[in-house]
Amino acid sequence: MMTPSIQAFFDxxxxxxxYVVHEGEGGACAIIDSVLDYDPKSGRTATTSADKVIAFVREHGLQCRWLLETHAHADHLSAAPYLQQQLGGNVAIGAAIQAVQRAFAEVYHRDGAAADxxxxxQLFAPDQVFHIGALQVRALHVPGHTPADLAxxxxxAVFVGDTLFMPDVGSARCDFPGGSAALLYRSAQRLLSLPPxxxxxxxxxxxxxxxEARWETTVAEQRxxxxxxxxxxxxxxxxxxxxGRDATLDMPTLILPAIQVNINAGKLPEPEENGVRYLKIPLNAL
Structure with missing residues:
Protein backbone atom coordinates (compact mmCIF):
# COMPACT_ATOMS: atom_id res chain seq x y z
CA MET A 1 0.00 0.00 0.00
CA MET A 2 1.52 3.29 -1.09
CA THR A 3 1.33 6.39 1.09
CA PRO A 4 0.05 9.34 -0.95
CA SER A 5 1.65 12.76 -0.97
CA ILE A 6 -0.94 15.39 -0.05
CA GLN A 7 -1.01 19.16 -0.51
CA ALA A 8 -3.95 21.11 0.95
CA PHE A 9 -5.29 24.51 -0.12
CA PHE A 10 -7.67 26.23 2.32
CA ASP A 11 -10.17 28.71 0.89
CA TYR A 19 -6.43 18.61 -2.02
CA VAL A 20 -3.82 17.59 -4.57
CA VAL A 21 -3.08 13.92 -3.97
CA HIS A 22 -0.12 12.50 -5.87
CA GLU A 23 2.51 9.79 -6.17
CA GLY A 24 5.44 12.17 -5.87
CA GLU A 25 7.44 14.50 -8.10
CA GLY A 26 6.49 14.05 -11.74
CA GLY A 27 3.80 11.48 -10.97
CA ALA A 28 0.07 11.20 -11.43
CA CYS A 29 -2.26 13.27 -9.28
CA ALA A 30 -5.91 13.88 -8.45
CA ILE A 31 -7.50 17.13 -7.34
CA ILE A 32 -10.28 16.76 -4.78
CA ASP A 33 -13.05 19.35 -4.18
CA SER A 34 -11.80 22.35 -6.13
CA VAL A 35 -13.17 25.89 -5.69
CA LEU A 36 -14.22 28.46 -8.27
CA ASP A 37 -14.21 31.87 -6.59
CA TYR A 38 -17.65 33.47 -6.71
CA ASP A 39 -18.78 36.80 -5.26
CA PRO A 40 -22.57 36.66 -4.68
CA LYS A 41 -22.78 40.44 -4.29
CA SER A 42 -21.44 41.19 -7.78
CA GLY A 43 -22.02 37.87 -9.54
CA ARG A 44 -18.34 37.78 -10.50
CA THR A 45 -16.30 34.60 -10.78
CA ALA A 46 -12.54 34.32 -10.50
CA THR A 47 -9.94 31.56 -10.67
CA THR A 48 -7.54 32.76 -7.98
CA SER A 49 -7.99 29.65 -5.81
CA ALA A 50 -7.82 27.25 -8.75
CA ASP A 51 -4.74 28.97 -10.14
CA LYS A 52 -2.84 28.22 -6.92
CA VAL A 53 -3.62 24.55 -7.44
CA ILE A 54 -2.54 24.71 -11.08
CA ALA A 55 0.75 26.38 -10.11
CA PHE A 56 1.50 23.58 -7.61
CA VAL A 57 0.70 20.84 -10.12
CA ARG A 58 2.94 22.40 -12.77
CA GLU A 59 5.74 23.23 -10.36
CA HIS A 60 6.00 19.58 -9.36
CA GLY A 61 5.54 18.18 -12.86
CA LEU A 62 2.38 16.30 -11.90
CA GLN A 63 0.02 14.69 -14.40
CA CYS A 64 -3.64 15.31 -13.52
CA ARG A 65 -5.66 12.13 -13.93
CA TRP A 66 -8.77 12.92 -11.88
CA LEU A 67 -10.85 15.88 -10.74
CA LEU A 68 -12.78 14.30 -7.89
CA GLU A 69 -15.88 15.62 -6.15
CA THR A 70 -16.93 14.16 -2.81
CA HIS A 71 -20.50 15.42 -3.48
CA ALA A 72 -22.46 18.26 -5.09
CA HIS A 73 -21.45 21.09 -2.80
CA ALA A 74 -23.89 23.68 -1.50
CA ASP A 75 -21.29 26.16 -0.24
CA HIS A 76 -19.02 26.74 -3.22
CA LEU A 77 -18.88 26.36 -6.98
CA SER A 78 -16.59 23.68 -8.39
CA ALA A 79 -13.63 24.72 -10.55
CA ALA A 80 -13.40 21.28 -12.18
CA PRO A 81 -14.12 22.44 -15.78
CA TYR A 82 -11.47 25.17 -15.56
CA LEU A 83 -8.91 22.78 -14.07
CA GLN A 84 -9.73 20.19 -16.73
CA GLN A 85 -9.14 22.79 -19.43
CA GLN A 86 -5.76 23.70 -17.92
CA LEU A 87 -4.53 20.32 -16.69
CA GLY A 88 -6.67 17.53 -18.17
CA GLY A 89 -8.15 14.71 -16.12
CA ASN A 90 -11.63 13.19 -15.76
CA VAL A 91 -14.33 14.83 -13.63
CA ALA A 92 -15.85 12.21 -11.33
CA ILE A 93 -18.44 11.86 -8.57
CA GLY A 94 -20.57 9.12 -7.00
CA ALA A 95 -23.24 7.45 -9.12
CA ALA A 96 -25.92 8.57 -6.64
CA ILE A 97 -25.54 12.11 -8.02
CA GLN A 98 -28.52 11.09 -10.14
CA ALA A 99 -30.70 11.21 -7.01
CA VAL A 100 -29.47 14.72 -6.21
CA GLN A 101 -30.12 15.85 -9.78
CA ARG A 102 -33.66 14.48 -9.58
CA ALA A 103 -34.26 16.13 -6.20
CA PHE A 104 -33.30 19.55 -7.52
CA ALA A 105 -34.89 19.22 -10.97
CA GLU A 106 -38.15 20.64 -9.65
CA VAL A 107 -36.44 23.37 -7.61
CA TYR A 108 -34.71 24.70 -10.73
CA HIS A 109 -37.48 23.71 -13.16
CA ARG A 110 -34.92 21.79 -15.20
CA ASP A 111 -37.30 20.46 -17.85
CA GLY A 112 -35.39 18.23 -20.24
CA ALA A 113 -32.10 18.42 -18.30
CA ALA A 114 -30.43 15.03 -17.95
CA ALA A 115 -30.65 13.54 -14.45
CA ASP A 116 -28.46 10.55 -15.28
CA GLN A 122 -17.05 9.12 -14.54
CA LEU A 123 -19.60 7.95 -11.97
CA PHE A 124 -18.23 5.72 -9.22
CA ALA A 125 -20.25 2.84 -7.86
CA PRO A 126 -20.05 2.18 -4.10
CA ASP A 127 -16.64 0.70 -3.20
CA GLN A 128 -15.39 0.98 -6.78
CA VAL A 129 -11.61 0.84 -7.02
CA PHE A 130 -9.62 3.02 -9.40
CA HIS A 131 -6.07 4.36 -9.59
CA ILE A 132 -4.09 7.57 -9.56
CA GLY A 133 -1.05 6.17 -11.28
CA ALA A 134 0.17 3.49 -8.87
CA LEU A 135 -2.03 4.77 -6.00
CA GLN A 136 -5.11 2.63 -5.43
CA VAL A 137 -8.28 4.52 -4.52
CA ARG A 138 -11.53 3.11 -3.13
CA ALA A 139 -14.69 5.22 -3.48
CA LEU A 140 -16.58 4.73 -0.22
CA HIS A 141 -20.29 5.57 -0.41
CA VAL A 142 -21.07 7.62 2.71
CA PRO A 143 -24.60 9.04 2.29
CA GLY A 144 -26.35 11.21 4.84
CA HIS A 145 -25.34 14.79 4.13
CA THR A 146 -26.57 14.09 0.60
CA PRO A 147 -27.44 10.76 -1.06
CA ALA A 148 -24.34 10.97 -3.26
CA ASP A 149 -21.49 11.60 -0.82
CA LEU A 150 -18.27 9.69 -1.34
CA ALA A 151 -15.13 9.40 0.76
CA ALA A 157 -5.61 8.52 4.08
CA VAL A 158 -9.35 9.07 3.67
CA PHE A 159 -10.85 12.25 2.23
CA VAL A 160 -14.17 12.29 4.03
CA GLY A 161 -16.08 15.06 2.24
CA ASP A 162 -19.01 16.36 4.30
CA THR A 163 -19.45 13.52 6.77
CA LEU A 164 -17.14 14.33 9.65
CA PHE A 165 -15.68 17.69 10.62
CA MET A 166 -12.82 18.27 13.05
CA PRO A 167 -13.63 16.76 16.46
CA ASP A 168 -14.49 20.12 18.06
CA VAL A 169 -16.94 20.91 15.22
CA GLY A 170 -18.66 17.53 14.87
CA SER A 171 -20.61 16.49 11.79
CA ALA A 172 -22.29 17.78 8.64
CA ARG A 173 -25.92 18.86 8.36
CA CYS A 174 -28.48 16.44 6.95
CA ASP A 175 -31.45 18.63 6.06
CA PHE A 176 -30.86 19.03 2.32
CA PRO A 177 -33.12 17.10 -0.11
CA GLY A 178 -32.35 13.41 0.26
CA GLY A 179 -30.32 13.93 3.44
CA SER A 180 -30.65 11.59 6.42
CA ALA A 181 -29.16 11.86 9.89
CA ALA A 182 -29.55 8.11 10.39
CA LEU A 183 -27.60 7.41 7.21
CA LEU A 184 -24.92 9.92 8.18
CA TYR A 185 -24.49 8.15 11.51
CA ARG A 186 -24.00 4.82 9.74
CA SER A 187 -21.61 6.36 7.23
CA ALA A 188 -19.58 7.91 10.04
CA GLN A 189 -19.43 4.57 11.84
CA ARG A 190 -18.05 3.00 8.69
CA LEU A 191 -15.25 5.56 8.61
CA LEU A 192 -14.63 5.27 12.35
CA SER A 193 -14.30 1.49 12.06
CA LEU A 194 -11.10 1.93 10.05
CA PRO A 195 -7.74 1.43 11.84
CA PRO A 196 -7.21 4.05 14.59
CA GLU A 212 -6.45 28.09 13.56
CA ALA A 213 -8.08 26.22 10.71
CA ARG A 214 -7.15 22.52 10.61
CA TRP A 215 -8.25 19.72 8.33
CA GLU A 216 -6.33 16.57 9.28
CA THR A 217 -7.24 14.26 12.13
CA THR A 218 -7.28 10.50 12.80
CA VAL A 219 -9.89 7.84 13.44
CA ALA A 220 -8.61 7.55 17.02
CA GLU A 221 -8.95 11.28 17.63
CA GLN A 222 -12.46 11.34 16.20
CA ARG A 223 -13.61 8.37 18.25
CA GLY A 244 -32.46 19.52 16.36
CA ARG A 245 -29.34 21.39 15.33
CA ASP A 246 -30.26 21.38 11.63
CA ALA A 247 -33.60 23.01 12.44
CA THR A 248 -31.70 26.08 13.71
CA LEU A 249 -29.36 26.52 10.72
CA ASP A 250 -29.77 29.01 7.90
CA MET A 251 -29.31 27.81 4.33
CA PRO A 252 -25.70 28.19 3.08
CA THR A 253 -25.15 31.55 1.39
CA LEU A 254 -24.25 29.97 -1.95
CA ILE A 255 -26.61 26.99 -2.04
CA LEU A 256 -28.79 28.24 -4.91
CA PRO A 257 -25.97 29.24 -7.29
CA ALA A 258 -23.73 26.37 -6.20
CA ILE A 259 -26.08 23.41 -6.52
CA GLN A 260 -27.24 24.25 -10.04
CA VAL A 261 -23.61 24.49 -11.18
CA ASN A 262 -22.29 21.51 -9.25
CA ILE A 263 -24.97 19.02 -10.34
CA ASN A 264 -23.87 20.02 -13.85
CA ALA A 265 -20.27 18.90 -13.14
CA GLY A 266 -19.22 22.48 -12.44
CA LYS A 267 -20.18 23.70 -15.89
CA LEU A 268 -21.60 27.24 -15.90
CA PRO A 269 -24.75 27.97 -17.93
CA GLU A 270 -24.17 28.66 -21.61
CA PRO A 271 -24.02 32.37 -22.56
CA GLU A 272 -27.23 33.88 -23.88
CA GLU A 273 -27.50 35.97 -27.07
CA ASN A 274 -25.82 38.93 -25.38
CA GLY A 275 -22.80 36.83 -24.36
CA VAL A 276 -23.68 36.86 -20.65
CA ARG A 277 -24.19 33.74 -18.53
CA TYR A 278 -27.10 33.75 -16.07
CA LEU A 279 -27.67 31.72 -12.93
CA LYS A 280 -31.23 30.82 -11.98
CA ILE A 281 -32.39 31.72 -8.46
CA PRO A 282 -35.77 30.17 -7.58
CA LEU A 283 -37.84 32.20 -5.14
CA ASN A 284 -39.56 30.60 -2.14
CA ALA A 285 -38.53 27.12 -3.28
CA LEU A 286 -36.40 26.04 -0.30
Whole structure:
Protein backbone atom coordinates (compact mmCIF):
# COMPACT_ATOMS: atom_id res chain seq x y z
CA MET A 1 0.00 0.00 0.00
CA MET A 2 1.52 3.29 -1.09
CA THR A 3 1.33 6.39 1.09
CA PRO A 4 0.05 9.34 -0.95
CA SER A 5 1.65 12.76 -0.97
CA ILE A 6 -0.94 15.39 -0.05
CA GLN A 7 -1.01 19.16 -0.51
CA ALA A 8 -3.95 21.11 0.95
CA PHE A 9 -5.29 24.51 -0.12
CA PHE A 10 -7.67 26.23 2.32
CA ASP A 11 -10.17 28.71 0.89
CA UNK A 12 -11.06 31.11 3.68
CA UNK A 13 -14.11 32.53 1.89
CA UNK A 14 -15.93 29.17 1.89
CA UNK A 15 -13.91 27.30 4.55
CA UNK A 16 -13.27 24.61 1.90
CA UNK A 17 -10.13 22.50 1.61
CA UNK A 18 -8.96 21.43 -1.85
CA TYR A 19 -6.43 18.61 -2.02
CA VAL A 20 -3.82 17.59 -4.57
CA VAL A 21 -3.08 13.92 -3.97
CA HIS A 22 -0.12 12.50 -5.87
CA GLU A 23 2.51 9.79 -6.17
CA GLY A 24 5.44 12.17 -5.87
CA GLU A 25 7.44 14.50 -8.10
CA GLY A 26 6.49 14.05 -11.74
CA GLY A 27 3.80 11.48 -10.97
CA ALA A 28 0.07 11.20 -11.43
CA CYS A 29 -2.26 13.27 -9.28
CA ALA A 30 -5.91 13.88 -8.45
CA ILE A 31 -7.50 17.13 -7.34
CA ILE A 32 -10.28 16.76 -4.78
CA ASP A 33 -13.05 19.35 -4.18
CA SER A 34 -11.80 22.35 -6.13
CA VAL A 35 -13.17 25.89 -5.69
CA LEU A 36 -14.22 28.46 -8.27
CA ASP A 37 -14.21 31.87 -6.59
CA TYR A 38 -17.65 33.47 -6.71
CA ASP A 39 -18.78 36.80 -5.26
CA PRO A 40 -22.57 36.66 -4.68
CA LYS A 41 -22.78 40.44 -4.29
CA SER A 42 -21.44 41.19 -7.78
CA GLY A 43 -22.02 37.87 -9.54
CA ARG A 44 -18.34 37.78 -10.50
CA THR A 45 -16.30 34.60 -10.78
CA ALA A 46 -12.54 34.32 -10.50
CA THR A 47 -9.94 31.56 -10.67
CA THR A 48 -7.54 32.76 -7.98
CA SER A 49 -7.99 29.65 -5.81
CA ALA A 50 -7.82 27.25 -8.75
CA ASP A 51 -4.74 28.97 -10.14
CA LYS A 52 -2.84 28.22 -6.92
CA VAL A 53 -3.62 24.55 -7.44
CA ILE A 54 -2.54 24.71 -11.08
CA ALA A 55 0.75 26.38 -10.11
CA PHE A 56 1.50 23.58 -7.61
CA VAL A 57 0.70 20.84 -10.12
CA ARG A 58 2.94 22.40 -12.77
CA GLU A 59 5.74 23.23 -10.36
CA HIS A 60 6.00 19.58 -9.36
CA GLY A 61 5.54 18.18 -12.86
CA LEU A 62 2.38 16.30 -11.90
CA GLN A 63 0.02 14.69 -14.40
CA CYS A 64 -3.64 15.31 -13.52
CA ARG A 65 -5.66 12.13 -13.93
CA TRP A 66 -8.77 12.92 -11.88
CA LEU A 67 -10.85 15.88 -10.74
CA LEU A 68 -12.78 14.30 -7.89
CA GLU A 69 -15.88 15.62 -6.15
CA THR A 70 -16.93 14.16 -2.81
CA HIS A 71 -20.50 15.42 -3.48
CA ALA A 72 -22.46 18.26 -5.09
CA HIS A 73 -21.45 21.09 -2.80
CA ALA A 74 -23.89 23.68 -1.50
CA ASP A 75 -21.29 26.16 -0.24
CA HIS A 76 -19.02 26.74 -3.22
CA LEU A 77 -18.88 26.36 -6.98
CA SER A 78 -16.59 23.68 -8.39
CA ALA A 79 -13.63 24.72 -10.55
CA ALA A 80 -13.40 21.28 -12.18
CA PRO A 81 -14.12 22.44 -15.78
CA TYR A 82 -11.47 25.17 -15.56
CA LEU A 83 -8.91 22.78 -14.07
CA GLN A 84 -9.73 20.19 -16.73
CA GLN A 85 -9.14 22.79 -19.43
CA GLN A 86 -5.76 23.70 -17.92
CA LEU A 87 -4.53 20.32 -16.69
CA GLY A 88 -6.67 17.53 -18.17
CA GLY A 89 -8.15 14.71 -16.12
CA ASN A 90 -11.63 13.19 -15.76
CA VAL A 91 -14.33 14.83 -13.63
CA ALA A 92 -15.85 12.21 -11.33
CA ILE A 93 -18.44 11.86 -8.57
CA GLY A 94 -20.57 9.12 -7.00
CA ALA A 95 -23.24 7.45 -9.12
CA ALA A 96 -25.92 8.57 -6.64
CA ILE A 97 -25.54 12.11 -8.02
CA GLN A 98 -28.52 11.09 -10.14
CA ALA A 99 -30.70 11.21 -7.01
CA VAL A 100 -29.47 14.72 -6.21
CA GLN A 101 -30.12 15.85 -9.78
CA ARG A 102 -33.66 14.48 -9.58
CA ALA A 103 -34.26 16.13 -6.20
CA PHE A 104 -33.30 19.55 -7.52
CA ALA A 105 -34.89 19.22 -10.97
CA GLU A 106 -38.15 20.64 -9.65
CA VAL A 107 -36.44 23.37 -7.61
CA TYR A 108 -34.71 24.70 -10.73
CA HIS A 109 -37.48 23.71 -13.16
CA ARG A 110 -34.92 21.79 -15.20
CA ASP A 111 -37.30 20.46 -17.85
CA GLY A 112 -35.39 18.23 -20.24
CA ALA A 113 -32.10 18.42 -18.30
CA ALA A 114 -30.43 15.03 -17.95
CA ALA A 115 -30.65 13.54 -14.45
CA ASP A 116 -28.46 10.55 -15.28
CA UNK A 117 -25.06 11.91 -14.27
CA UNK A 118 -23.97 12.17 -17.88
CA UNK A 119 -22.54 15.64 -17.25
CA UNK A 120 -19.63 13.93 -15.47
CA UNK A 121 -16.87 11.91 -17.12
CA GLN A 122 -17.05 9.12 -14.54
CA LEU A 123 -19.60 7.95 -11.97
CA PHE A 124 -18.23 5.72 -9.22
CA ALA A 125 -20.25 2.84 -7.86
CA PRO A 126 -20.05 2.18 -4.10
CA ASP A 127 -16.64 0.70 -3.20
CA GLN A 128 -15.39 0.98 -6.78
CA VAL A 129 -11.61 0.84 -7.02
CA PHE A 130 -9.62 3.02 -9.40
CA HIS A 131 -6.07 4.36 -9.59
CA ILE A 132 -4.09 7.57 -9.56
CA GLY A 133 -1.05 6.17 -11.28
CA ALA A 134 0.17 3.49 -8.87
CA LEU A 135 -2.03 4.77 -6.00
CA GLN A 136 -5.11 2.63 -5.43
CA VAL A 137 -8.28 4.52 -4.52
CA ARG A 138 -11.53 3.11 -3.13
CA ALA A 139 -14.69 5.22 -3.48
CA LEU A 140 -16.58 4.73 -0.22
CA HIS A 141 -20.29 5.57 -0.41
CA VAL A 142 -21.07 7.62 2.71
CA PRO A 143 -24.60 9.04 2.29
CA GLY A 144 -26.35 11.21 4.84
CA HIS A 145 -25.34 14.79 4.13
CA THR A 146 -26.57 14.09 0.60
CA PRO A 147 -27.44 10.76 -1.06
CA ALA A 148 -24.34 10.97 -3.26
CA ASP A 149 -21.49 11.60 -0.82
CA LEU A 150 -18.27 9.69 -1.34
CA ALA A 151 -15.13 9.40 0.76
CA UNK A 152 -11.94 8.55 -1.12
CA UNK A 153 -9.67 6.04 0.62
CA UNK A 154 -6.08 6.26 -0.64
CA UNK A 155 -3.55 4.23 1.32
CA UNK A 156 -3.68 5.34 4.97
CA ALA A 157 -5.61 8.52 4.08
CA VAL A 158 -9.35 9.07 3.67
CA PHE A 159 -10.85 12.25 2.23
CA VAL A 160 -14.17 12.29 4.03
CA GLY A 161 -16.08 15.06 2.24
CA ASP A 162 -19.01 16.36 4.30
CA THR A 163 -19.45 13.52 6.77
CA LEU A 164 -17.14 14.33 9.65
CA PHE A 165 -15.68 17.69 10.62
CA MET A 166 -12.82 18.27 13.05
CA PRO A 167 -13.63 16.76 16.46
CA ASP A 168 -14.49 20.12 18.06
CA VAL A 169 -16.94 20.91 15.22
CA GLY A 170 -18.66 17.53 14.87
CA SER A 171 -20.61 16.49 11.79
CA ALA A 172 -22.29 17.78 8.64
CA ARG A 173 -25.92 18.86 8.36
CA CYS A 174 -28.48 16.44 6.95
CA ASP A 175 -31.45 18.63 6.06
CA PHE A 176 -30.86 19.03 2.32
CA PRO A 177 -33.12 17.10 -0.11
CA GLY A 178 -32.35 13.41 0.26
CA GLY A 179 -30.32 13.93 3.44
CA SER A 180 -30.65 11.59 6.42
CA ALA A 181 -29.16 11.86 9.89
CA ALA A 182 -29.55 8.11 10.39
CA LEU A 183 -27.60 7.41 7.21
CA LEU A 184 -24.92 9.92 8.18
CA TYR A 185 -24.49 8.15 11.51
CA ARG A 186 -24.00 4.82 9.74
CA SER A 187 -21.61 6.36 7.23
CA ALA A 188 -19.58 7.91 10.04
CA GLN A 189 -19.43 4.57 11.84
CA ARG A 190 -18.05 3.00 8.69
CA LEU A 191 -15.25 5.56 8.61
CA LEU A 192 -14.63 5.27 12.35
CA SER A 193 -14.30 1.49 12.06
CA LEU A 194 -11.10 1.93 10.05
CA PRO A 195 -7.74 1.43 11.84
CA PRO A 196 -7.21 4.05 14.59
CA UNK A 197 -4.14 5.54 12.88
CA UNK A 198 -6.01 6.17 9.60
CA UNK A 199 -5.63 9.82 8.60
CA UNK A 200 -8.89 11.64 7.92
CA UNK A 201 -8.91 14.77 5.77
CA UNK A 202 -11.84 17.15 6.10
CA UNK A 203 -13.56 19.02 3.27
CA UNK A 204 -14.23 22.02 5.53
CA UNK A 205 -13.17 23.51 8.81
CA UNK A 206 -15.15 26.04 10.84
CA UNK A 207 -12.78 26.55 13.77
CA UNK A 208 -14.08 27.76 17.12
CA UNK A 209 -12.75 31.11 18.29
CA UNK A 210 -9.07 30.96 19.12
CA UNK A 211 -8.19 27.96 16.93
CA GLU A 212 -6.45 28.09 13.56
CA ALA A 213 -8.08 26.22 10.71
CA ARG A 214 -7.15 22.52 10.61
CA TRP A 215 -8.25 19.72 8.33
CA GLU A 216 -6.33 16.57 9.28
CA THR A 217 -7.24 14.26 12.13
CA THR A 218 -7.28 10.50 12.80
CA VAL A 219 -9.89 7.84 13.44
CA ALA A 220 -8.61 7.55 17.02
CA GLU A 221 -8.95 11.28 17.63
CA GLN A 222 -12.46 11.34 16.20
CA ARG A 223 -13.61 8.37 18.25
CA UNK A 224 -12.20 9.90 21.42
CA UNK A 225 -13.45 13.46 21.11
CA UNK A 226 -15.82 14.21 18.23
CA UNK A 227 -18.52 16.29 19.90
CA UNK A 228 -21.31 14.56 17.93
CA UNK A 229 -19.92 11.09 17.19
CA UNK A 230 -17.47 10.03 19.88
CA UNK A 231 -17.55 6.44 21.08
CA UNK A 232 -20.73 5.69 23.01
CA UNK A 233 -23.09 7.96 21.05
CA UNK A 234 -25.99 5.88 19.76
CA UNK A 235 -27.75 6.35 16.44
CA UNK A 236 -30.89 7.51 18.25
CA UNK A 237 -28.93 10.10 20.22
CA UNK A 238 -27.14 11.36 17.12
CA UNK A 239 -30.32 11.63 15.06
CA UNK A 240 -32.00 13.67 17.80
CA UNK A 241 -28.98 15.96 18.17
CA UNK A 242 -28.41 16.40 14.43
CA UNK A 243 -32.09 16.96 13.60
CA GLY A 244 -32.46 19.52 16.36
CA ARG A 245 -29.34 21.39 15.33
CA ASP A 246 -30.26 21.38 11.63
CA ALA A 247 -33.60 23.01 12.44
CA THR A 248 -31.70 26.08 13.71
CA LEU A 249 -29.36 26.52 10.72
CA ASP A 250 -29.77 29.01 7.90
CA MET A 251 -29.31 27.81 4.33
CA PRO A 252 -25.70 28.19 3.08
CA THR A 253 -25.15 31.55 1.39
CA LEU A 254 -24.25 29.97 -1.95
CA ILE A 255 -26.61 26.99 -2.04
CA LEU A 256 -28.79 28.24 -4.91
CA PRO A 257 -25.97 29.24 -7.29
CA ALA A 258 -23.73 26.37 -6.20
CA ILE A 259 -26.08 23.41 -6.52
CA GLN A 260 -27.24 24.25 -10.04
CA VAL A 261 -23.61 24.49 -11.18
CA ASN A 262 -22.29 21.51 -9.25
CA ILE A 263 -24.97 19.02 -10.34
CA ASN A 264 -23.87 20.02 -13.85
CA ALA A 265 -20.27 18.90 -13.14
CA GLY A 266 -19.22 22.48 -12.44
CA LYS A 267 -20.18 23.70 -15.89
CA LEU A 268 -21.60 27.24 -15.90
CA PRO A 269 -24.75 27.97 -17.93
CA GLU A 270 -24.17 28.66 -21.61
CA PRO A 271 -24.02 32.37 -22.56
CA GLU A 272 -27.23 33.88 -23.88
CA GLU A 273 -27.50 35.97 -27.07
CA ASN A 274 -25.82 38.93 -25.38
CA GLY A 275 -22.80 36.83 -24.36
CA VAL A 276 -23.68 36.86 -20.65
CA ARG A 277 -24.19 33.74 -18.53
CA TYR A 278 -27.10 33.75 -16.07
CA LEU A 279 -27.67 31.72 -12.93
CA LYS A 280 -31.23 30.82 -11.98
CA ILE A 281 -32.39 31.72 -8.46
CA PRO A 282 -35.77 30.17 -7.58
CA LEU A 283 -37.84 32.20 -5.14
CA ASN A 284 -39.56 30.60 -2.14
CA ALA A 285 -38.53 27.12 -3.28
CA LEU A 286 -36.40 26.04 -0.30
Missing amino acids: TATATVT GSQFD YQIGD STRLFMCHDYPPAGR ASNIHLHDGVTEEQFVALRT
